Each structure stands twice: as C-alpha cells, then as structure tokens.
Amino acid sequence: MRKRFLFPLFFILLCSYLFLFPRPMSKEFIYQPVWSRDLHIASIQPIEGPVIDFRLGNFFGYVHEEGEISVLDRVTYDVVMDEERYINYSSVSDHHVFLDTTGQILMSVETRGYPILSSGRYFTLRGDMVSLSERDDEGELLWSRDFQSIITGLAVNKEFIALGFLDGDFLVLNSRGEIISDFQPAGSRIRVVYGVALSDDSRNAAIISGIGPQKLSILEQRNGTFIPIFNLELEDEFRRPVYLGFSDDGAFVGYETSGGIKYLDFSTGSLHAVEFPGDLLSVNFPGKGSLTMVVSRHNEWGTLQIFEPGGEYAINQDFLGSLIDLKRRGKTLYLGIDNRIERIDMVER
Amino acid sequence: MKRGKSGFLLFLLFFSYSGSIIAIDWPVEEQVLVGTFGEHRGDHFLGGIEIDGKEQPVHPIEEGEIIFWMEEKRLPFAPPSGLGSFVVIQHNRALRSVYAHLAGGSLDTDSTEVTMRDVIGILGDTGDTCGRRLELQIIDGTFNQVVNPLLLLPPQVDRRAPNIFGLYILQGSNLTDLEEVKVLSPGEGVLLADIRDLGGSGSYREPLAPYRINVFANGEEVSYLTCEALMLKDGKRVLIQSEDLSFHKYYYNQWTIRLGSLNLTSGDLTLEIISTDFAGNERVKVLNLKVEG
Incomplete structure (x- = not known):
C-alpha cells in the first residue's frame, strides 16, 4: 500500500529535479514534464495516429504524443512491438496474430516459434533456436533455414541479419536468407558468441565472443562480405547474452561491462565508460553531437543517465521503480516507471 | 538377419x-x-x-x-x-x-x-x-x-518393444493400408509406417519415437533408419545414417514415418519391418503381398 503512494511521489521528485536542476552542456536543455498517466486509471482511446510503444512488466501498450492510451493489455507470454503492429504471443504457439496500434487484428500467420519484429522486418525463431525464417508484410514466407548450432545473438537492419551461435560462428545473411559472410572469431579457449550488432548503414558489424579471453571484434563490409578490422580483448567474461550496439550514426560501438557500458569512438579510437550498478535495460544511442540515454536497474531502483558521448552528464539520476521503459522521439522522452508513463520534452535554452 | x-x-x-x-x-x-x-x-x-x-x-x-x-x-x-x-x-x-x-x-x-x-x-x-x-x-x-x-547415458530398464500400428504404401496420391489390401499395383511406392514406442516398464507417459527401423523386401535390406545424430546439410538439419533425411522427408505425419521407396514389380513380395527401441527391444512385422497389374 505504501509503495503505491511512493512511486508517484518519486516520479514527481524526478520530474522536479529534471525541471529545476538542468546541467550545463554544449547545448543546454531544460527537461520539461508535459503529462503523466497512471495506467491503473487511464482510459483507453483506440485512435489512429503516431504512437509510442511501451512495456512495463506484464503490461504493454501504445500511447499517443498527447498522452491518450491507445492500447493497454496484459502480456500473454511475451510481446513484440513496433510503431505499427504488435504480436502478443503464448509460450507454445502455432499462430502469430498481428494487431495494429488500435488493437484491431491485421492478420494471423501460421508458424511455430517466437516472433521478432525489427527494422520493419518479421522473423520467426523456431523453438529449438536453430532455425530462422522471414516473412513479408502479408505473412508470406520469404526464406527459411536451419543452422548447425543454437542462435545466441541476433541483430537486424533493413538489409541484413547478423547471427551469433553457441558454436562460436558468426553469420551475416542478406534479405534472401543467403549467407554473405561467415566468420569464426579465433584465439579464445572457449568458442561461443555472446553478442552481435549491425550498424544501420550496414558498414560495420560487431561480435562479442569467447572465454579465455572474451573479445570484441569489429568487422567492416568490403566487396559484399564482412571482414575483421579490429579486435579488443575485454576485461569481463560474460557467460550470457550481452548488450552490443552501434550508435544510430555508426560513429560508436557500445558494449556491456560488469560495471556499466563502454563505447568506442571509431574516429579517435578512444574508449569511454558509463558506470551504473545492476542490469542494463535500455540504451538510446543516436551518435556524435547527440545525447545518449541509458536506463539501468538495481534491485528496486532505476537509474537514468543522459550524456553527450565523451562529454559531461546532463542527468545521472536514481529513482524508485523496478519496471522501467524509456523511448525517445527527437527531443521528447517517454519514460515509464512501474504503472506510470510521463512525457518529458527537452527544450533548448 | x-x-x-x-x-x-x-x-x-x-x-x-x-x-x-x-x-x-x-x-x-x-x-x-x-x-x-x-x-x-x-x-x-x-x-x-x-x-x-x-x-x-x-x-x-x-x-x-x-x-x-x-x-x-x-x-x-x-x-x-x-x-x-x-x-x-x-x-x-x-x-x-x-x-x-x-x-x-x-x-x-x-x-x-x-x-x-x-x-x-x-x-x-x-x-x-x-x-x-x-x-x-x-x-x-x-x-x-x-x-x-x-x-552416452547409462541404460534405462525398458522391456517393451515399439508397436507398429499401421503400414501403408503411398503410390501417387493413393494411400493403401497394407493390413487391408494384400494386392498392389506395380510401380514406385513409398512405404509408410505408424510406429510408437510405449516406453519402458513403469515409465510410460507419452508414446516415443522408435530408435531404429530396418526394412527388408524379399530378404534384401532396402531401408535403414536410425535416430543417432543430427547435422546440418544444405541448410536443413538431417538425420545422419538415415540417408540424411530432413524432417519433412522423414515424417509423413506426427507418427507416420517414410520408410523409403519401393519399386514394385509383378510377383510375390514379402516385407519385413523391424522396429527397435534404444534398449534393443524389437518388434517384427512380416507382410506377404502380391504385386499384380
């Protein structure tokens, strides 16, 4: 009962902090709370228009820019969402039912496995995790293939899909499902891939692999295939999937460490660290000259960090809340904490 | 044998x-x-x-x-x-x-x-x-x-052999139940079998798949299938030692397995199907058929 009152209180305190104590940066912003919605009492207005997807624990939905909740539903087993459609699926499923952002059924696709929606593309990862297929917007099968080993990492852009495997192999497939690049990171005692990434412009791919040592490998696309151009021995040795991602502009690659994340600046070769305790939840990483946002969770506390790569923190704030979601649209943030969603505008001073 | x-x-x-x-x-x-x-x-x-x-x-x-x-x-x-x-x-x-x-x-x-x-x-x-x-x-x-x-695991006690619930010949789109029809038309046919292993004593919960199937036609082995290992071939997982059959080539439906093709020529045909579980329990089914046409 006490928690119920504590969460809104911390939310208000966070917003007050953002509003009253903005930090100076190369560009100064004021963080201006616009609206706040309590999902327990929010009314559902399934209207069309641009929406922001959110997921808070066992609840998910879409919210409009002005705060109308378009869809609010309970997760069956898991849910995949993009800005136009979602699939709320069960753990054993032979159909994927697509619904739009007003909750209307778009189509039902007969397929077994778990769906993946990414970069406007739709994949199915089979239950045994050794087979992947892609379907078009109508649900028609484009390609399907089995692999030798269990898929342990996956990254998608509009052109390619990169896959990392339990046997240490790394493959890049084109939009026809053909293997255009096959790379086995070498030099580690144990061969496993723990994370893969693809830059939006398809210029680079990255892999975290191996134990003894664990390594970050950067690959570059040349003559239609990806070849390694850089290797970095890592201090950590994760034995689970890890965060690895390029900034939207491809200027940086960020990776998870035991105490936060590090990101490598390709132009200078410099490595920067962002520290936080606990689990990494989300990273919004536009690139050079833009603010990066990192959300993490430690026990019942969340941490929001906003900073310019290589520069100072604009915000480094803890708040009470175990279910957290952060979305960014231009200079607007949509921050979900437990049962509330808040819109915060970054207003340039 | x-x-x-x-x-x-x-x-x-x-x-x-x-x-x-x-x-x-x-x-x-x-x-x-x-x-x-x-x-x-x-x-x-x-x-x-x-x-x-x-x-x-x-x-x-x-x-x-x-x-x-x-x-x-x-x-x-x-x-x-x-x-x-x-x-x-x-x-x-x-x-x-x-x-x-x-x-x-x-x-x-x-x-x-x-x-x-x-x-x-x-x-x-x-x-x-x-x-x-x-x-x-x-x-x-x-x-x-x-x-x-x-x-690799230590053996389990199992004294019950797999059951052969049905044997069929698929010729084109015609499916013939070999328990009912003993006279077949000549030509290519695919032998199908519904085989379910009801498991070891006391451990039965759900039917299991057989471990190995041998098929003999007039005394000659025409098919050998075994579930020993899977590997990747041409983008599909296949059963090795079983003519590298992919899932859709091995299974006709959930319990019916494609045992292989037969070239049916006029005359007597004796089919012997041996289904074995991992413990080595065997079920043998012998069918005496005629091919006429």
Whole structure:
C-alpha cells in the first residue's frame, strides 16, 4: 500500500529535479514534464495516429504524443512491438496474430516459434533456436533455414541479419536468407558468441565472443562480405547474452561491462565508460553531437543517465521503480516507471 | 538377419571418447522419458531427449564448465528463447551439454566450474514446452553433430518393444493400408509406417519415437533408419545414417514415418519391418503381398 503512494511521489521528485536542476552542456536543455498517466486509471482511446510503444512488466501498450492510451493489455507470454503492429504471443504457439496500434487484428500467420519484429522486418525463431525464417508484410514466407548450432545473438537492419551461435560462428545473411559472410572469431579457449550488432548503414558489424579471453571484434563490409578490422580483448567474461550496439550514426560501438557500458569512438579510437550498478535495460544511442540515454536497474531502483558521448552528464539520476521503459522521439522522452508513463520534452535554452 | 550399418556412430563416439574414462550420468534422479531424439516436434526433429518429472534439481551429466546461460525473458538484448531458461556446459572431448526449460530464477549464474554433484537449475517449464520437462541435448563438437543422449547415458530398464500400428504404401496420391489390401499395383511406392514406442516398464507417459527401423523386401535390406545424430546439410538439419533425411522427408505425419521407396514389380513380395527401441527391444512385422497389374 505504501509503495503505491511512493512511486508517484518519486516520479514527481524526478520530474522536479529534471525541471529545476538542468546541467550545463554544449547545448543546454531544460527537461520539461508535459503529462503523466497512471495506467491503473487511464482510459483507453483506440485512435489512429503516431504512437509510442511501451512495456512495463506484464503490461504493454501504445500511447499517443498527447498522452491518450491507445492500447493497454496484459502480456500473454511475451510481446513484440513496433510503431505499427504488435504480436502478443503464448509460450507454445502455432499462430502469430498481428494487431495494429488500435488493437484491431491485421492478420494471423501460421508458424511455430517466437516472433521478432525489427527494422520493419518479421522473423520467426523456431523453438529449438536453430532455425530462422522471414516473412513479408502479408505473412508470406520469404526464406527459411536451419543452422548447425543454437542462435545466441541476433541483430537486424533493413538489409541484413547478423547471427551469433553457441558454436562460436558468426553469420551475416542478406534479405534472401543467403549467407554473405561467415566468420569464426579465433584465439579464445572457449568458442561461443555472446553478442552481435549491425550498424544501420550496414558498414560495420560487431561480435562479442569467447572465454579465455572474451573479445570484441569489429568487422567492416568490403566487396559484399564482412571482414575483421579490429579486435579488443575485454576485461569481463560474460557467460550470457550481452548488450552490443552501434550508435544510430555508426560513429560508436557500445558494449556491456560488469560495471556499466563502454563505447568506442571509431574516429579517435578512444574508449569511454558509463558506470551504473545492476542490469542494463535500455540504451538510446543516436551518435556524435547527440545525447545518449541509458536506463539501468538495481534491485528496486532505476537509474537514468543522459550524456553527450565523451562529454559531461546532463542527468545521472536514481529513482524508485523496478519496471522501467524509456523511448525517445527527437527531443521528447517517454519514460515509464512501474504503472506510470510521463512525457518529458527537452527544450533548448 | 542383415542389420546394415548399425553402430557406426556408436563406434565413432567410442573411438572419440576412448582417451579417458567416461562417467556420464543422468541429470536428474527421477527419469521419466517423455521425448526421444529425432521425435516429431511439429516442424522439426527433437534434438535431444525430454525427461518429465517432479520439480527436482538438475545436475551436469559430467563435470565441466558453464559456458552459456540464458534466463527466460530476463535479458532485454537476448534473442527470444524457445529453450526457456537454459544452461550449456562444456565437457572434455569437445562435448557440450544443454539443459533446457529450467525453472525461472533457478539457474546457478555464479558458478563456472561444475561437478556432477552441483545443482545448475531446477527442472521447469520455461520456453516452448508443453509441460514441466527437462530437455537434454548433447553436442559433439568433433563431428559437428547433435547426438542422441541415450548413446552416452547409462541404460534405462525398458522391456517393451515399439508397436507398429499401421503400414501403408503411398503410390501417387493413393494411400493403401497394407493390413487391408494384400494386392498392389506395380510401380514406385513409398512405404509408410505408424510406429510408437510405449516406453519402458513403469515409465510410460507419452508414446516415443522408435530408435531404429530396418526394412527388408524379399530378404534384401532396402531401408535403414536410425535416430543417432543430427547435422546440418544444405541448410536443413538431417538425420545422419538415415540417408540424411530432413524432417519433412522423414515424417509423413506426427507418427507416420517414410520408410523409403519401393519399386514394385509383378510377383510375390514379402516385407519385413523391424522396429527397435534404444534398449534393443524389437518388434517384427512380416507382410506377404502380391504385386499384380
């Protein structure tokens, strides 16, 4: 009962902090709370228009820019969402039912496995995790293939899909499902891939692999295939999937460490660290000259960090809340904490 | 009786592991086998065995090193896991074991080196599974294969042979039940069999797939199928030692297996089908047919 009152209180305190104590940066912003919605009492207005997807624990939905909740539903087993459609699926499923952002059924696709929606593309990862297929917007099968080993990492852009495997192999497939690049990171005692990434412009791919040592490998696309151009021995040795991602502009690659994340600046070769305790939840990483946002969770506390790569923190704030979601649209943030969603505008001073 | 190529993979495995004493054991105390290697799983072969049972600790089949774990839905950057919460252990001799569908939150994520006494998780129902069961897979890195775990685990008591519930010939789109029709038309036909293994004494829960099937036509072996190992071929997982059959070429439907093609020529035809489970229990069915046309 006490928690119920504590969460809104911390939310208000966070917003007050953002509003009253903005930090100076190369560009100064004021963080201006616009609206706040309590999902327990929010009314559902399934209207069309641009929406922001959110997921808070066992609840998910879409919210409009002005705060109308378009869809609010309970997760069956898991849910995949993009800005136009979602699939709320069960753990054993032979159909994927697509619904739009007003909750209307778009189509039902007969397929077994778990769906993946990414970069406007739709994949199915089979239950045994050794087979992947892609379907078009109508649900028609484009390609399907089995692999030798269990898929342990996956990254998608509009052109390619990169896959990392339990046997240490790394493959890049084109939009026809053909293997255009096959790379086995070498030099580690144990061969496993723990994370893969693809830059939006398809210029680079990255892999975290191996134990003894664990390594970050950067690959570059040349003559239609990806070849390694850089290797970095890592201090950590994760034995689970890890965060690895390029900034939207491809200027940086960020990776998870035991105490936060590090990101490598390709132009200078410099490595920067962002520290936080606990689990990494989300990273919004536009690139050079833009603010990066990192959300993490430690026990019942969340941490929001906003900073310019290589520069100072604009915000480094803890708040009470175990279910957290952060979305960014231009200079607007949509921050979900437990049962509330808040819109915060970054207003340039 | 001619038995073809049986034991080929077993020989390879023995040869591979002969450098050290193998002390592999079952990962749980109560073992009720509810899924066998190569079984029909909707659109793919089961790549391991499934063990039903109560909520119980899961141990490594042999000492080793935890090299990978994934907690169902816990990691936002991980692929969706049909294997639920699972652990992978690296053993000697390039052998890896996978323990899938473990109970949520039960994984030991701190240990790296583990012995057979350690608990790596609790038998659960996470991921794409129809109930509480442990899926155990064994990967042989030397031959790039997923091997039937029963080839390595201590044998279970099982005195019941698989049942052959039906035998059919598919000619074009015509399906002929060989229990009812004894006279066939000449030409190419595909022999189909509905075979279900009702398991060992006291451990029956769900029908299992047979381990090996031999087919003899007029005394000559025409088909040999066995669920020993899976490997990748031309972008599909295939059963090795079974004419490299992919899932859709092996299974006609959930319980009906394609036993191979027959060239039916006029005259008498004696078909002998031997279905064997992993414990070696055999069921033999002999059909005396005529081909006329």
